[in-house]
Amino acid sequence: MPELIKITSLTKTYKLGDEILNALDNVTLNIRAGEFVAITGPSGSGKSTLANIISGLDRPTKGSIIVDGSDLSKMKDRKLSDYRNKNLGYVFQSFNLQGNQTALENVMMPMYFSRVGHKDRHKRARECLESVGLGDRINHKPGQLSGGQRQRVAIARALALNPKIIIADEPTGNLDSVKGQEILSVLKDLNEQGITLIIITHDQTIAREASRIIKIHDGKVRLR
Numbered sequence: 001m002p003e004l005i006k007i008t009s010l011t012k013t014y015k016l017g018d019e020i021l022n023a024l025d026n027v028t029l030n031i032r033a034g035e036f037v038a039i040t041g042p043s044g045s046g047k048s049t050l051a052n053i054i055s056g057l058d059r060p061t062k063g064s065i066i067v068d069g070s071d072l073s074k075m076k077d078r079k080l081s082d083y084r085n086k087n088l089g090y091v092f093q094s095f096n097l098q099g100n101q102t103a104l105e106n107v108m109m110p111m112y113f114s115r116v117g118h119k120d121r122h123k124r125a126r127e128c129l130e131s132v133g134l135g136d137r138i139n140h141k142p143g144q145l146s147g148g149q150r151q152r153v154a155i156a157r158a159l160a161l162n163p164k165i166i167i168a169d170e171p172t173g174n175l176d177s178v179k180g181q182e183i184l185s186v187l188k189d190l191n192e193q194g195i196t197l198i199i200i201t202h203d204q205t206i207a208r209e210a211s212r213i214i215k216i217h218d219g220k221v222r223l224r
């Protein structure tokens with residue numbers, strides 16, 4: 001499989017007053033199309049910073065990140081947001097759903113912003129919810145769903161625009177281990193269908209399921 005994500009000598013620096021903090025420190029790593037990679041490391045080691053840079057939510061201070069041949073560090077904001085819409089699905093620990101909207105409306109949202117027509121949005125959102133096993137919950141609001149079900153709505157939303165890559169930042173962090181395994185199995189199915197999967201996790205039982213574990217410590221990556 002070809003390299004999909006190429007990160008070279010990437011540093012992300014935060015300045016807090018006089019203090020300079022390298023959240024990522026000269027990171028070089030590649031991820032191939034179709035891989036399932038787990039990123040692990042202690043709290044504060046730079047995992048979310050890395051996820052945010054891969055997903056184009058944040059920019060490197062130094063170094064490059066090339067995804068599918070395009071250099072994200074050189075893209076203007078507008079192009080970067082196109083990149084996100086076309087290539088990426090992001091799943092958060094805290095689900096980040098709109099509480100006053102139904103599951104269906106939550107999944108339709110990214111398609112609305114990408115100007116998909118109402119009928120197609122509706123159809124695609126339903127398909128995505130069915131594919132995560134929530135076909136019978138489409139009109140429920142997040143408050144009427146369990147944690148595991150909420151995370152599945154979030155995964156359905158991440159799928160809405162047919163991403164090449166799914167990045168899940170501690171997707172099981174707010175779930176018990178049984179629900180966590182269910183979420184992992186939904187994500188693994190997507191990976192088997194060809195989506196490149198990057199899971200950030202503290203949980204070694206989840207990391208062990210990945211085809212590769214990338215360990216990060218004080219902003220530095222140790223490959224194995």
Ligand SMILES: Nc1ncnc2c1ncn2[C@@H]1O[C@H](COP(=O)(O)OP(=O)(O)O)[C@@H](O)[C@H]1O
Nearest residue numbers: 014016023041042043044045046047048049050
């Ligand atoms: N926006 C920010 N401003 C300043 N420091 C930040 C910011 N985001 C993250 N950091 C710092 O960068 C380091 C890495 O953070 P993060 O990537 O969130 O770690 P992890 O996800 O591994 O817990 C931490 O020391 C954190 O405090």
Ligand SMILES: [Mg+2]
Nearest residue numbers: 047048049169
């Ligand atoms: Mg984090």
